[in-house]
Amino acid sequence: MHHVCPDRSRVVPHPEGLRALLERLHDDGNGAWxxxxxxxxxxxxxxxRYASLARKHGLDPWEAASAAFDAMRTPAVRTAExxxxxxxxxxxxTLIAEERGNGLLCSTHQARRPQYSGFHDPERFSDRENPLTNYHEALQVAPAGEAEDERDEKATGVVRAVEDTIKLLTLLDWPEQTARAAIEHICTRLGEAPSRASAAESLRRDRHARAVLDLSSTSWNALLRAILGNPDPDQAHTAVGRGVFFRLLVGEPLRALLTDDDLVLLLGLNAPTLAGAR
Structure with a gap:
């Protein structure tokens, strides 16, 4: 029996050629691959084909091929346009999750979960440009008797605003797990950025977070506009310019936000369940 060498010319890279090959392998049953x-x-x-994509995420091309192999055996690929x-x-x-898992020192399975999207890779304080004391209040020394109550009140206000923001999203048909993971990630980025506008721009270009959260670009951009507001200085003192988080922080109640028709429509019509159905 002669050994048959794979003939590269027989593998047609066009969609229909690939579909025909995958259907043949499927029809041949177990062991065909x-x-x-x-x-x-x-x-x-x-x-x-995916070597450059793999290198972009710091991975080997055969890791991309392995992910492609898993996908090729699914009905979704064989029946796709x-x-x-x-x-x-x-x-x-898969490569995003692999890279994220390597950075977080956790499994790829864990890295895919939305609740991990707000975490950043381990890093040394010494690698940062800003002083160590900027990153945690416990490292800051304030004059005796000063600001402790103010810090507690501010922290409580932030926690309340975060929870009310998540509640607003869930009332407008956003899945709670997705809403919580998204808002926590946004808050993390706000804490790291020098301004709200720079945080908004950074988040807008954050395709990794959007992929981990499994949000369409429509839902993600609508969420950022609603939560962070419009960075245009002319809109700074309007509800549109301030955004949900700022409005809650300055004491506007959740029930008032629910009467804002523009806000409700923006978040409601772009909830993941509806946006994915369109």
Missing amino acids: RRDADVAALMEYTAG DPWAVITRAVQV
């Missing part, structure tokens, strides 16, 4: 002569060439082509597009998305999400 091990026996078929085209599989090795397909996986070699796939590793090359463009199988390569579905595979590319699956590979991208």
Whole structure:
């Protein structure tokens, strides 16, 4: 019996060629992926196709090929209008989770969970440009008898504003777990950024957080506009300019926000469940 070498030319990279190959492998049943002569060439082509994406996330091309292999065996890929597009998305999400897991020193499975999206990679205080005392109140020395009550009151106000923001989102059909993870991530970025405007711009470009939270760009951008407001200086003293979080921090009650038709429509119509259905 002669050994059959995989022929790269037989693996058609076009969507219909890929679909035909995947359907044949599926129809051949168990063991087809091990026996078929085209599989090795397909996986070699796939590793090359996603090599740059893998390097972008600090990973080996064959890790991308492995993620693609898992996706290729699913019905979603075989029935998709463009199988390569579905595979590319699956590979991208897996590589993001792999990179995130490596950075957080946790499993890829944990890194995929929304509640971990607010965490950043371990880092040394000495690697930061700003003084150590800027990062935790316990490291700051205030004059005796000064500001302790004020700090407690401020911290309580922030916690209340965060919880009310999450409650507002859940009342407008946002899943609670997604809402909490998203708001905690936004608050983390606010604490790290020099200004609200820079935090908003950084978050707007944060594709990694959006992928981990599994939010469409429509839902993510609507959430940022609602929570952080419009950075335009001309809008600074309007409800649109201030945003939900600021309005709650200055004492505006949650029930007042629920009477803001523009805000309710913005968040309600862009809730993940509705945005995904459109």
